[in-house]
Amino acid sequence: MVRQIEDNPFLTDEDLARVLGVSIQTVRLDRAELEIPEMRMRIKKMARESDQKLRAIAGSEIVGELLDLVVGQTGMSVLEVTAEMTLQKTRVLNGQYLFAQANTLAVGLIDSDAALTGAARVSFKRPVLKGEKVVARAMITAKKLNKYIVRVLSQVKDELVFIGKFMVFDLSEEVKKLENSP
């Protein structure tokens, strides 16, 4: 029963009774025993949680939690590695999260409404595991016209796990032009 509900939380007691070959009352009794809430509560909880996670992962402008930011100079963020971020086989953090953390930090550093990464060189120094906290530090190292070079170093405790060099372009002028010619 636990299995059925886990891989399909949308089943009503009636559905469960049918697939398990018992009566509805038995299903309810067992649910009470196992402290499994009713279907409506299950999906309500799901809706809340996965929506929240979705906003955190996809919707946010920055991956990780911003610890410090001096626009135009330096920034720092921390990312706590959860199970969903890791590769199933190896339990190692999928590299794109380190990239995303560094990239969002690099872009966030630029004092502009429209900054975009044009290119990047990144290096993954050692695998990062579930539960570890990755602290990324970024600083602008050069600026030429609307092109910025941002360096990002990410560490777990005092160990370097990632280095990245991002070329970020401030496209706010171009965007303004586009908006003025619709």
Place this chain on the structure above:
Amino acid sequence: MVRQIEDNPFLTDEDLARVLGVSIQTVRLDRAELEIPEMRMRIKKMARESDQKLRAIAGSEIVGELLDLVVGQTGMSVLEVTAEMTLQKTRVLNGQYLFAQANTLAVGLIDSDAALTGAARVSFKRPVLKGEKVVARAMITAKKLNKYIVRVLSQVKDELVFIGKFMVFDLSEEVKKLENSP
């Protein structure tokens, strides 16, 4: 009313009646008019969709949908850009999605249980907008011991939007050693 429901889909008709200062019947009538489903259906839909998206973005081993894969040789995936993937200000696809699509494809190409990206050079050729479909093609271009070089080209229609060169390491031997010495 549309606003209230959009930023809190969990409101019952009773709640809505209270905050809008009208009767429940009016709320129901207006919902019918606007073709807004009842709260239970709203959250059921949310639960299904955001859970699905969550799996697609965070849980899955590959970002985008795999179109073709010849392990050890080439692979191809497509990613459809949705609103959540874009930067709020510019409506442009956040670069890490292109990186993630390419990276997962590159890693997936390696015939190993434990392949990890060691380094990458990436270049974003032009901004990608909401609704566009990004097709990434990857191929292994070199192999030296347990180190693979994978090139990835991503296009929207016939336009190049991303180029990446990934150095991927097959760590299955190292992992085996670790497992044998706990």
Place this chain on the structure above:
DNA sequence: ATGGCGCTTAGTACCAGGTACTAACCCCGA
């Protein structure tokens, strides 16, 4: 003023998917 129309509200019957509780049944072992 009278009627008609739109919007709002009240009320009722009914439904799904439950909770909570009582009562009965069957089997199995001391």
Place this chain on the structure above:
DNA sequence: TCGGGGTTAGTACCTGGTACTAAGCGCCAT
């Protein structure tokens, strides 16, 4: 034979609705 444990049936009640009927109010035109 008696007593539990697990299962089932049944009933009353709850929430958050749908679907439908009917009534009230303001307002405008005739």
